[in-house]
Amino acid sequence: MKAIMMVFIGFIFGLGLIISGMTNPAKVINFLTYGNQWDASLIIVMAVAMLIMMLTWLWVAKKEKPLISGTFNLSDLKKVDSRLIIGSVLFGLGWGLSGICPGPGLVQLVSLKMEFLLFFAAVLGGMWLAKKV
């Protein structure tokens, strides 16, 4: 049952990425680039998703545990350290270059285009390298 629910939730998330247009690197790049081709769609995607999640967090704050199973196993990290900053700078460089973040990168694997396969393989390589540090 849990497996089916997880597939379902992943499916909704993936559908959201695709419908929002965020799986198209050009839309992300046109958001990130100043000029007369500016495409503000990404802001709407983030704002709507965040708004829903703000309401969700208000609800979660009043609950002891999740409705089906598990516990709220949430990050209690507070410290802003150099790993966080350096990591975010590196991610920003890669995202600004390509217009692809991990979610869309994963969804675009189904296009079977060489460029997306190469990108995702490199993402895995980067994860592996970072864990050696």
Added chain:
Amino acid sequence: MVTEFTPVSAAIGGALIGIACTLLLVLYGKIAGISGIVKSVFAKANSGSRWQLYFILGLLLAGVAVRVFAPSLLEGELQLPPWLIIVAGLLVGAGTTLANGCTSGHGVCGMSRFSTRSWVATCTFMLVAFITANLVG
């Protein structure tokens, strides 16, 4: 490549993303952070539950379904030479691992919770991405 501002589909897509994050959190207490999910499936043998694998399966199934029924929605290409694609991918993988999150985990789930780390991370990668895209583009 010129793209249109598409507020309606952006809002619908954003709502679906928000709903998926909500379901994962409210039903199972988990955070929909894609970089963390990818890492746990591909980069380490995670004992215990394998919910991440099923989540990724669902994500890929969404891609397959759209490719079959509405392929025009899944357009998009990386207009970069292969070596830059590799560099960008390495940066995304290493960066999200060090920062413990990406656009979904820090951006959507963390900022909405008013996590300081997530705000610092998101503002940093947004700013760097703006500068990078403008310098390269």
